[in-house]
Amino acid sequence: MGGGEVPVSAPLFLYGTLCHAPLREVVLGLGHLVREAALPGYRVHWAEGGDYPVIVPGAGQATGLLVEGLDAEARARADLFERGFGYELREVSVEVEGGGAVAALAYMPEVEMAPGPAWDLASWVENWGAIWVDAAREALAGDHDAAALARRWPMMKLRAATRLRAARAPGAVLRADHTAARDVEVIRARHPYTEYFALEDHDLRFRRFDGTMSAPVRRAGFIGGDAATVLPYDPELDAVLVVEQFRAGPFLRGDPWPWTLEPIAGRIDPGESVDQALRREAREEAGLKLGRLHHVADYYPTPGAVSEFLFSFVGEARLSGRGGEIGGADHEDEDIRAHVLPFETLMRLISSGEAGTGPLVLTAFWLAANRGRLRG
Structure with missing residues (x-):
């Protein structure tokens, strides 16, 4: 040249x-x-x-x-x-x-x-x-051009943080015989969709309980990141704060009421702890400052086809004079309304089915069992 x-x-x-x-x-x-x-x-x-x-x-x-x-x-x-x-x-x-x-x-x-x-x-x-x-x-394993990779990079980092967190899962006791990830053989891996969420569609075999390998099967999964939920609770008022927002899942199911009642929730950003995520989401969704956090459970809400893993908590907060606020992150097009409810009202809504989201139901029953201790 x-x-x-x-x-x-x-x-x-x-x-x-x-x-x-x-x-x-x-x-x-x-x-x-x-x-x-x-x-x-x-x-x-x-x-x-x-x-x-x-x-x-x-x-x-x-x-x-x-x-x-x-x-x-x-x-x-x-x-x-x-x-x-x-x-x-x-x-x-x-x-x-x-x-x-x-x-x-x-x-x-x-x-x-x-x-x-x-x-x-x-x-x-x-x-x-x-x-x-x-x-x-x-x-670099996917089919992206440079612009698509840059657009998808934030969610790739979120999924990476999720995989790293999953690798630190506690050891198995009941399942310690052979049912570990090494007992799954991926024959063909497909990645038909990768944007904010991803879809993986694999041909695989897994070890059966009798020690033999299964026939090849096709299994698809919806890939999201880890998330955290927190139900704010005021022990003095014996009241909780729940948020209401439009959700695509109930809408696509045909539910006539696709605005759901939920605890405060959000993705755990890469490099962020669960505690930091909970306190950030409480500020964004409800303008709320959380006090002590009480661990409820860590779990897969629907492991059949979704990779999402949740960390659920109850968070102490002052709720006097709260309720009715509109919150959410503008860059995520969130439109979220807060409701402050007496605890007994929340339990009636769960019984009637009006409050029917998994993390809220699970956390409410934990609070029912532990509320006396928190109020004391």
Whole structure:
């Protein structure tokens, strides 16, 4: 190539998340050479409010890695992983210790991004590394273009956080013989739909209770993330706060009353604890500050075809003067109304079927059994 242009086969300079070796292996594979390098005249920061870095002009240098020997497949995977987020390759000159200046290519943002604090790779690895690695495996195994991957990335991270949380499940006692995930053989995996939610449709075999493997069967599942629910309870008033909102499930079933009564609930965001999710959702849905949280149960509400896993709690709160507020997150098109009900009214609504959502019923019965203790 003429005019001093850097060839497309030039080494890549990496300065952010791909400096984490496990993520780099998922995206770029193995078999390349990696050397420490620095890009003068730039600094790396956290993206303001984000879980990724931005590079901005400034005094000093951006430290990173120079990666050489990448084949066409590795470069295509890198393009897929970077370009949908608004990063394009630019020519740069980096300094390599003992090697002087080296011409390279780097993924640089096409639009200006607001920087936060100075980038800290070790902190990112501790809080986000495992989630990104798992999400990248899903991203690069699917059929996406760069723009679709970027659009689906938040939910991929949520599903990754869910899988990592599931892997920490307590050991089995009653089921300790052979009924573990290793006793399932996936023959063919299909991923026909991936957007906010995902659908997986697999041919598989599983070990039967007599020790033999089943015949091949086809099983599909609706893939969501883990979620948390909390029923606010005021021990002084002996009252609860429930929320009402339109739900697609009852509507699609043909229910004439598709606005349901529920506890406060929401997805657990990647990098967020259950406690943080509950308190955030209480603020968003009802403008409510929760006090002590009381654990009810952790469970699959409908394991036959849905991966969703719930963490349910009762949360102490002051409910005097509350009820009737409209809440919800605008960016999620939520329209949520709060109701404050005497506990006995809630139980009558459950008996009549008007309050018929699983987490609310389960939590209400837990509260019925423990309410004396909470009031005492």
